[in-house]
Amino acid sequence: MRIENGSMVTGSVQMPLQQGSDDAYSKNIQKQIADAEKKMQELGDKEELSLEEKMKKRQELRQQISDLQNQLRQHQIEQRKEARQKKGSSMDDMLGGNVQERKDKNSSGMSSAGMQALIAADGSMKQAQVQGAVKSQMDGKAGVLKAEIMQDEARGGDASEKREELAETEAKAAQIEGSTINTLSSINNDLKKANEEDQKNNRTEMEGKEQVAKEESDEKELSEHKGEYIPIDIVSSGITLDNTTEDPVGNNVDALL
Numbered sequence: 001m002r003i004e005n006g007s008m009v010t011g012s013v014q015m016p017l018q019q020g021s022d023d024a025y026s027k028n029i030q031k032q033i034a035d036a037e038k039k040m041q042e043l044g045d046k047e048e049l050s051l052e053e054k055m056k057k058r059q060e061l062r063q064q065i066s067d068l069q070n071q072l073r074q075h076q077i078e079q080r081k082e083a084r085q086k087k088g089s090s091m092d093d094m095l096g097g098n099v100q101e102r103k104d105k106n107s108s109g110m111s112s113a114g115m116q117a118l119i120a121a122d123g124s125m126k127q128a129q130v131q132g133a134v135k136s137q138m139d140g141k142a143g144v145l146k147a148e149i150m151q152d153e154a155r156g157g158d159a160s161e162k163r164e165e166l167a168e169t170e171a172k173a174a175q176i177e178g179s180t181i182n183t184l185s186s187i188n189n190d191l192k193k194a195n196e197e198d199q200k201n202n203r204t205e206m207e208g209k210e211q212v213a214k215e216e217s218d219e220k221e222l223s224e225h226k227g228e229y230i231p232i233d234i235v236s237s238g239i240t241l242d243n244t245t246e247d248p249v250g251n252n253v254d255a256l257l
Contacts, residue, residue, distance in 0.1 A: 023079075029072045036065045073147065077140065117197060121190035124183050131180040138173035142166060 040061045043054050145166040152159040 025075055026072060029068050029075070033065055033068045033072070036061050036068070040065075077143075080140070080143075081136075115194075117190050117194035121187050121194065124187045124190060128180055128183040128187065131176055131183060135173055135176045135180065138169055138176065142169045142173065145169065 040058055043049070043058055043061075046054070049057070145162050149159040149162050149166065152162065
């Protein structure tokens with residue numbers, strides 16, 4: 001803070017704006033903040049105001065800016081929260097939905113190994129959701145630390161401890177992100193294994209049905225020929241047949257098979 005021409009001049013502290021905060025609500029708040037800061041700068045030129053009046057007006061504007069910055073920060077937090085929820089829902093639809101769909105579809109007739117693979121995928125999905133929630137908390141904490149660091153440094157304060165905390169927070173967030181990627185990979189592997197076991201089970205079931213059908217067909221064919229009389233021609237040994245005989249001996253003798 002410094003005093004020039006009998007008036008008090010202070011540097012305004014502006015909160016860092018997050019990327020993507022370009023919606024109408026954010027723009028409106030940013031404009032109000034800019035207008036308030038401009039009014040603070042113009043106070044020094046208003047000779048009609050006493051020093052006490054200028055200090056009081058400056059305090060009011062400073063409070064207004066602080067309130068607007070808090071509103072903007074809260075709006076940004078809500079935006080990030082909505083984005084994470086949408087991202088989480090998309091992941092659930094892509095992975096969790098597949099797990100539940102397969103569990104519903106294969107509640108019966110699935111091999112034990114296939115069902116175990118699905119259960120493993122379901123467990124991994126829940127783990128990924130927990131990791132995602134922790135990652136969101138780390139990101140939120142990092143955003144707050146960045147804002148506080150900017151404030152402290154703008155006021156000439158020491159922000160070294162907060163910078164160390166920020167680096168540690170970002171490192172944890174990166175570690176959690178890596179673990180989440182591994183978890184999602186595990187889910188895909190479990191689903192792939194469940195699908196392979198399902199196909200294997202279906203092939204075994206189909207082969208069994210084909211074998212049963214073949215056995216039933218053989219039994220049916222055998223039963224159709226059992227007890228059937230087949231006419232054959234035989235000639236007794238030592239008997240000479242006369243070609244003029246209309247009914248030679250041994251013609252059309254029925255033999256029972």
